[in-house]
Amino acid sequence: MRPVHFEYQSPDPAASQDFFSKALGWTFQQWGEFPYWLTTTGPDDRPGINGALMPSPDDQPRTVITVDVPDIHQALERVSSAGGETVVPIQDIPEVGRVAYCRDPQGIVFGVYQAAEMDE
Template sequence: MSRPVHFEIHASDPQALMDFYGELFGWAFNKWSGGEYWMISTGPDDRPGINGGLLPRHAPRPPENVTPNAFVITVDVEDLDAALDKAHAISDRAAVCVPRMAVAGIGWLAYMRDPDGNVFGMMQPDPNAA
């Protein structure tokens, strides 16, 4: 069974959202060495929950009160290519919106839109990804 392992917040103003979530929930943000990306620690590792990331928004923010402007969740999968193929087999409306890419030292990542247009990520762990 695949489980959520990571979420992402897309931010028009990254520092403003880091300040907001830091004060609201006590989350800690640490800049990742791979670019404009901040890792989010949501709490101690011995408590239930997942950590995430924050990055600059790469598309216009959806209009307010028209559609949800939501976090992107990433689900751990054993085989990314098989999971992409399975999604397409389940629904011809499922579509890759960001193709498979390496996240150096972490794994292989792709983003899809579900049949209703919601974006989610799938990550195949692989410490040799480059």
């Protein structure tokens, strides 16, 4: 299970977009009707992951790493067994997959993601 996505939660998403565009050359594209911008960090043929930028729900800046899992229900059980907790229950993202957010015993929030099964 490896990191596949990050989310920067910013008190000022426009300022963050401006900074990361200038400092690192990242590009941003609005996704859906939400204040959520997909973030491209570089070409697909280079190592690294892409992510997203969104407003912070409590005006505190943070980064959330999301990990790919084969079975989201089993992953949440393992998190609980290891002393963590689910803080945002499973959410379906149409044509993308399912995601939930957890907190480890030290208070760090992270996501678990199960990709949608694609029809062949």
